[in-house]
Amino acid sequence: MYKKNNKWNKHNKRIVIVTIVLVLFSVFTLVTSRSASGIETMFKDTIANIEYYVIKAPIEYVSHLFDEYSDLKDVYNENAKLKEQLDNLARESAMNETLSNEIEELKKLTGIDFLPTEYQVKYTNVIARDAESWNNQVTINLGNLSGIKEGMAVISSDGMIGTVTNVSEISSTVSLLSSETSKSQLPVMIISGDEEYYGLLNRYDLSSKSYRITLLSDVEKLEKGAKVVTSGLGGVGKSPKGILVGTVENYTVGDDATESVCMVKPSVNFDSLNYVAVVQRVNEK
Structure with a gap:
């Protein structure tokens, strides 16, 4: 047994020596820029194949496995969030x-026919938006024949976008809340913690892309991120209560200390308005 092992070791040594000689010879060929012989070319190809299949290929395989594991982990986390x-x-x-059932029962007990937060919607889409008035208005394909009236709120899936200001038989113009030229003042309510404060959305600031809201309530502090919704106090034909407008970014007191102002980030992306809905209070026909 010992003799066999000894012969095997001598055989391996000879292979190692031959391999080293061939490698050195190949390196010498590359350095001296000799034209490689057939044997040298074959040897270099063999070395290249060994390098790829012994070193590069396993590394790429392991790297691919790690990528697949990372992708599977991401899918798992996404599925967990979705669940x-x-x-x-x-x-x-x-x-x-x-809650809906309880509200209906309370309405029957109190004799109330409707609540300020109840409204119906009529779905439509934007059919015109000029580049010159991009931030000011859009045209929708609902009008008088569909029961649309001036002053009605218009919303997207993310919140309020504006109000109807002009109505024809089959279409209407919607003045956007992002308009700097708008003269309307939208009554809003700010929900900060357990407190509710009231104010008027009176303009949109293009530079900061935020609403400027003048507060009507006495406010000591407003939480950043507090939700701003319509208050429903605009009167007949106006916005119902509870439509999302945006979230509070900051709150300041005016220079004369008599006017409190907060800047609100819109909930709507005004650059992407395609499908919208006109809001109608349930008590208005």
Whole structure:
């Protein structure tokens, strides 16, 4: 057994020596820029194949496995988030149904026909938007024949975008809240913690891309990120209560200390308005 091992070791040594000689000879050929012989070319190809299959290929394979693992981990995390959202949606749907039933019972007991937050929507889409008045107005394909009236609120899936200011038989013009030239003042309500404050949205600042809201309530502090919704105090034909407008970014007191102002980030992306809806209070025909 010892003799066999000894012979095997001598054989391996000879292979190593031959390999080293060939490698050195190949390096010498490259350095001296000799034209390689057939044997040298074959040897270099062999070395290149060994380098690829022994070193590069395994590294690429392992790297690919790590990439696949990372992708699978991302998919797993996304699925976990989606499952959590679906669970929350199921709970919220059940809660909404319960609250809706309770509200209907209370309305019957108190004799109230409608609430300020109740409204109907008529879905439509934007059919015209000029570059010159991009931030000011859009045209929708609903008009008098569809029961649209001036002053009605118009919303997207993200919140309020503006109000109807001109109505024809089959179309209407919507003045956007992003218009700097708008003279309308939208009554809003700010929900900060357990407190509710009232104010008027009176203009849009293009430089900061935020609404300027003059507060009517006495306010000591507003939480950043507090939700701003319509207050429903605009009168008949105006916006109902509870439509999302945006979130508070900052709050300041005017120079004369008599006017409190907060800047609000819109909930809507005004550069992407395609499908919208006109809002109608349930008590208005």
